[in-house]
Each structure stands twice: as C-alpha cells, then as structure tokens.
Amino acid sequence: MSKNLYVGNLSWSTTEDEVRDAFGSYGEVVSVKLIEDRETGRPRGFGFVEMDDAGAREAIANLDGKDFGGRNIKVNEAKAREERPRW
Template identity: 90%
Template sequence: MSKNLYVGNLSWSTTEDEVRAAFEAFGEVTSVKLIEDRETGRPRGFGFVEMDDAGAREAIAALDGKEFGGRNLKVNESKPREERPRW
C-alpha cells in the first residue's frame, strides 16, 4: 500500500530529482510531482510524493520541519482535494 504525501515550502529552484533523492532515503518512491502555476509555468513551491506506507511515516517524522534547499519543509499525508466551485 502506498501513501501520497504533501511536501510544502519548497524553494522554487528545487527539482523533482532532488525531492525524489531526499525521500528515497526512507523507502521506495513511486512518483514525485511538483506543482506549477497554470498560467506562468513557474513552480508554486509545493508538490506530492507517493511512496510505500512505512517509508512515508519515516519520511514525515524525519523531514517535516527540516531545512531543504534553504527552506524548512512541511511534510504530511496529503488530504483529498476538496471540490471548489468553478467561477
């Protein structure tokens, strides 16, 4: 079983490969997706990491609040996206 983790407060220069390397220290990473602004294509400073359940718990404990790329990461289990009205 895998877990989807939210990773926030990323530096805009952080790459998916850098995030993958940091999380692979704790378990098998299935996917990494850094979110970009739809209009500008610039990074938005957060993303998602999908990885094995045990590794996910270890990664949250080890990386949440830790310095990464000059910023303190926010790492937790992601929550389902809430439906928002389209304007």
C-alpha cells in the same frame, strides 16, 4: 499500499529529482509531482510525493520542519482534494 504526501515550503529551484532522492532515503518513491503555476509555468513551492506506507511515515518523521534547499519544508499526509463548485 502507498501514501500520498504533501511537501510544502520548497525553494522554487528545487527539482523533482532532488525531492525523489531525499524521500528515497526512507522508502520506495512511486512518484514525485511539483506543482507549477498554470499561466506562468513557474514553480509554486509545493508538491506531492507518493511512496510506500512505512517509508512515508519515516519521511514525515525525519523531514518535516527540516532544512531542504535553504528552507524548512513541511511534510505531511496529503488530504483528499475537496470538490469545488464550477460556476
């Protein structure tokens, strides 16, 4: 069973490989997706990491609030995306 983690307050220069390496220290990383602005293609400073359940708990405990690339990142379990009405 895997968990999806939200990772926020990332530096815009952070790469998916850097995130994969950091989280890989705590368990098996299934995927990493850093979110980019649709119009400009610039990083938005957050992303998602999917990893094994035990590793996800370890990563939250060890990385939340810690310095990563010069910024204190936020790491927690991702919430399901809410449906927004289409106008």
